[in-house]
Amino acid sequence: MxxxxxxxxxxxxxxxxxxxxxxxxxxxxxxxxxxxxxxxxxxxxxxxxxxxxxxxxxxxxxxxxxxxxxxxxxxxxxxxxxxxxxxxxxxxxxxxxxxxxxxxxxxxxxxxxxxxxxxxxxxxxxxxxxxxxxxxxxxxxxTNDPSATTALIATVDSATETPVSGREEKRVPMTRLRKRIAERLLEAKNTTAMLTTFNEVNMQPIMQIRSKYQEQFEKRHGIKLGFMSFYVKAVSEALKRYPEINASIDENDILYHNYFDISIAVSTDRGLVTPVLRNCDELSLAEIEKGIKLLADKARDGKLSVEDLTGGTFTITNGGVFGSLMSTPIINPPQSAILGMHKIQDRPMAVDGQVVILPMMYLALSYDHRIIDGRESVGFLVHVKSLLEDPTRLLLDI
Structure with a gap:
């Protein structure tokens, strides 16, 4: 048969x-x-x-x-x-x-x-x-094999005896995902009135919390306490106060979302993908960490489903893991804003009239000026900054 x-x-x-x-x-x-x-x-x-x-x-x-x-x-x-x-x-x-x-x-x-x-x-x-x-x-x-080095030297010697004309090139076809990424980024650039506003945050309070409770947190929850859970939690709380940031344009209407599904940018071998962590405002720090790890593992193994990639209302991207000090992230349509996190860098800062070395990080919020004004964008970013610099506010909901 x-x-x-x-x-x-x-x-x-x-x-x-x-x-x-x-x-x-x-x-x-x-x-x-x-x-x-x-x-x-x-x-x-x-x-x-x-x-x-x-x-x-x-x-x-x-x-x-x-x-x-x-x-x-x-x-x-x-x-x-x-x-x-x-x-x-x-x-x-x-x-x-x-x-x-x-x-x-x-x-x-x-x-x-x-x-x-x-x-x-x-x-x-x-x-x-x-x-x-x-x-x-x-x-x-x-890289570590001496014989490979010897073979390379022999190749160079051979090339010296017989010169090679021209410079080499190689052509690798774009994957379908890479093509789609290119289309969406170009669409965002051409169809939105995109602006970016910046701020900076003192990461010392969060770093002290992680240093103090990391071992207990990992033992209790089976996962390490990272920075992303704080970012996601702070963004969720700030979106509640600034609903325009969590909204999107639907033809001639503004669609306000009363839920907080945050897309997390993940770099894979095939390209950048943005799987969605849903109902972030209802999740604990441990649940956020576990959810992000699950999505990242699925992304790198090519196991993401369409449901994992659709429905986000706001995006967080962390270029700091690659060493980026500052960037202007591009909006992920049909969303209206994206928050870029960056490298944590020790810098001299003025605190109470004294110069103090603090671990600082730049924040960058790119937003669609068609529905988000400067007041909302700056206010949102300042609120995220205040929550990250005083993480106890996340627990007290103030």
């Missing part, structure tokens, strides 16, 4: 998908629930599993092909139940070579950028699959 494996229903507003990696080839056996192929959309990566045990028959599209919902992807030959006899023998599985041929999109990207041959690597993932950590470990070994 032959089963047809179809392209699943695609998320709302997604018209097609690009075939990423086939994890099985024609003639190979596959178990029920085992991953067959990845489909890449401009929002998420969809995994298509085998509906039951069987042998892969015909595959109708190659990697890189664009497919629509409900199109036929492949056929699956049913495997007879144990004890049953059949006159037909399944075609022998072809030699699939090294298990490192099974590559996820993030692994393929690193291999292409670093020009690494996957056949020389040994995969440590499931069924011998090559993981991102395998590639990074290989690159690290090359």
């Amino acid at each position: 032959t089963l047809q494996i179809m392209v699943p229903d695609l998320p709302e507003s997604v018209s097609d998908a690009t075939i990423g990696t086939w994890h099985k080839k024609t003639g190979e056996r596959i178990k029920a629930g085992e991953l067959l192929v990845d489909l890449e959309t401009d929002k998420v990566i969809l995994e298509v599993p085998a509906p039951q045990d069987g042998i892969i028959g015909d595959i109708f599209f190659d990697s890189g092909s664009v497919v629509q919902a409900r199109q036929l992807l492949a056929e699956l030959q049913e495997v007879p139940a144990s004890g049953e006899e059949t006159t037909e023998k399944p075609a022998p599985a072809p030699d699939t070579g090294d298990a490192s041929d099974i590559l996820t999109p993030s692994v393929r990207r690193i291999l292409a950028e670093e020009e690494v041959d996957p056949s020389v690597l040994q995969g440590s993932g499931r069924d011998g699959r090559l993981t991102r950590q395998d590639v990074l470990a290989h690159l690290q070994r090359q």
Whole structure:
């Protein structure tokens, strides 16, 4: 019996998908629930599993092909139940070579950028699959391997004897996610009256709290106390006082949201994504930390669903983790504002007429001036600053 494996229903507003990696080839056996192929959309990566045990028959599209919902992807030959006899023998599985041929999109990207041959690597993932950590470990070994240095010197010597004309270039296709990011950022720039206002915050009180209670917090809740939970909590409270910041434009109307679903910008191998942490005003610091970690792990593993990425009312982005001292973040449509956090830097500050070294951080609020005026934007940012500089106010709700 032959089963047809179809392209699943695609998320709302997604018209097609690009075939990423086939994890099985024609003639190979596959178990029920085992991953067959990845489909890449401009929002998420969809995994298509085998509906039951069987042998892969015909595959109708190659990697890189664009497919629509409900199109036929492949056929699956049913495997007879144990004890049953059949006159037909399944075609022998072809030699699939090294298990490192099974590559996820993030692994393929690193291999292409670093020009690494996957056949020389040994995969440590499931069924011998090559993981991102395998590639990074290989690159690290090359960096520390004296023989690699010798080979490089030999290459340079050879190049000296035989000059190479011109300069090298390489062309890597944009992922669908990267294309979508480009479209949305350009849309935000061209369709909003975007301004940015700045302030700075003394992070010493929060740093003292983390230093004092970190061990107890981690022991009690099973997760470390980071900065992001304070940022999210402060933003949630400030949004209550300045509802325009939490609103959005819907044609000729202003849509005010009486809930606080905050998008958290997460950098991944495929690009920047903004999964949503919902009902932040109702969450404790520990729940916020756990929620952010869950979303970040799903983002880096390519496991985010469309629901994880839609419905946010405000965005927080933290360029400080990469060393950014100041930036002007771009609004995430259809939202009306985004808050940028930055690197915590020791700076001399005047306190009560004395120069004191304090850990300071710049805040940047980009907002749509069509519905948010300077009074609301500056007031919101000042309130966030006051809550971060006196975190006890978050507990007392004042």
